[in-house]
Amino acid sequence: MIAHLPASKLLAMTAALLALGTIIVTSDPALRVLAIACAGIASFATRSLPDTVTALAIFLAFIAIDAAPQATIFSGFASSGFWLLVGGLIIGSAITVSGLGDQIARLIFAFTGTSYRRAVLFLSLGGLLLGACVPSAIPRVIVMMPITLALAARMSFGVGTRQHTGLLMTAALMTLIPTYAFLTANLPTIVEVGIIEILYDIQFTYGAYFIQNAPINVLRFVVLLVLLLAWGGSPDIQPAVIPAAQADDEPAPLWTQAPRRLSWLLAIAICLWATDTLHGIAPAWITLAVALVLLVPATGVFTAQAMKSDIDLSIGFLIAAVFSIGAVMTDVGLSHRIAEIVVPMLRLTPDTDLWNLTVITLFSSGLSHLTIAPATPIVLAPLAAAMAQAADWPIEAVAMAHNIGISTTILPYQSPPLLIGIAIAAIPVGPLTRICVLSAFFSTVLGLPLTFAWWGAIGLI
Secondary structure (H helix, E strand, O other): OHHHOOHHHHHHHHHHHHHHHHHHHOOOHHHHHHHHHHHHHHHHHHOOOOHHHHHHHHHHHHHHOOOOOHHHHOHHHHOHHHHHHHHHHHHHHHHHHOOHHHHHHHHHHHHHOOOHHHHHHHHHHHHHHHHHHOOOHHHHHHHHHHHHHHHHHHOOOOOOOHHHHHHHHHHHHHOOOHHHHOOOOOHHHHHHHHHHHHHHOOOOOHHHHHHHHHHHHHHHHHHHHHHHHHHOOOOOOOOOOOOHHHHOOOOOOOOOHHHHHHHHHHHHHHHHHHOHHHHOOOHHHHHHHHHHHHHOHHHOOOOOOHHHHOOOOOHHHHHHHHHHHHHHHHHOOHHHHHHHHHHHHOOOOOOOHHHHHHHHHHHHHHHHHHOOHHHHHHHHHHHHHHHHHHHOOOHHHHHHHHHHHHOOOOOHHHOHHHHHHHHHHOOOHHHHHHHHHHHHHHHHHHHHHHHHHHHHHHOOO
């Protein structure tokens, strides 16, 4: 029977058994937490169990071994990221239910027609533009995914086809990975820069950050674009079936009451997201406020039964569990123990700059996959001075290498925005993982030597 199980389920079962064995044979809290974390991550990555089941198992396991105070174990539910997700799912559902997504898709369709190639280019540039305006990837994904679903339907790309999956992956990945070119675009960068400024009194500017990270992010954009275009196969074949919305002589009525109100709310939200450094209101609370207004039946978007019929919040348990893993690992000192063991093994030395860049980047990426991207700077930033001293680098260069590693997404679960994209649009995890792995491989193999040469040319190292 076991021989017939898929490799992914075998991996998850093995991780679970190893975790159970570790819990039984050792009393070290850090090792027990590490075992539970590895088993949970394996289950999330392989989808061998429903995400809610895995999340509840993680919570129960942490409680059973008394890994940390209950407030720490369940801290994910109190985090702004969790509520950003809840608000985002409500907004994403509203864009679909109200018909606004389809109306925007009609406008995009006027430029793309049935060309998969043009649609990928349009969504890629749109994601990059949003990255320059909106300071968090989660709101960008929330806006992009329902619109992309509607566009794929209007282009007659059926659910499960390579073109349908390719458009969804484009919307999710292009609003996230290349946007690390912008200092304010993603939470992990904001956290890393903030901690570095507090610990070392080093200030980062938008322009200098953009210049320092330009080569790696241009390469990421190009690599992802090539992979996503190739994924769709023959991109410009005319669909076999013309959608009804296209075949009608009379266009569907635009800007009825519900989508008009929603469009105004989204415009206000985007303005507030883009100017959060001025007013100080976190994106999570802006998102939650918009969601609250949308849930009021008088707004005309949702009915009173919307939370039962239109909105699935099960992905929230996954996010809360991932946050819990990071919080508990930090509470028991596991992340620092890993860093203290691994950093001396990195063999950072002066005058070996390409080696230093490579190992710092890979270490940062690996650590971000042990926890999640937004939590990784909490561990990495305090190590920046020691790494800089060993490599004979300025701390700014170490921080930028950390950022490259954190933004190198190998598995989708590492990045909450991708998890939200999966939740909103049901992006198939297998294809998304393959694109992430290929993008990370090519961006690392080609991007690190390019970054090394660029940083030497501009005098950063």
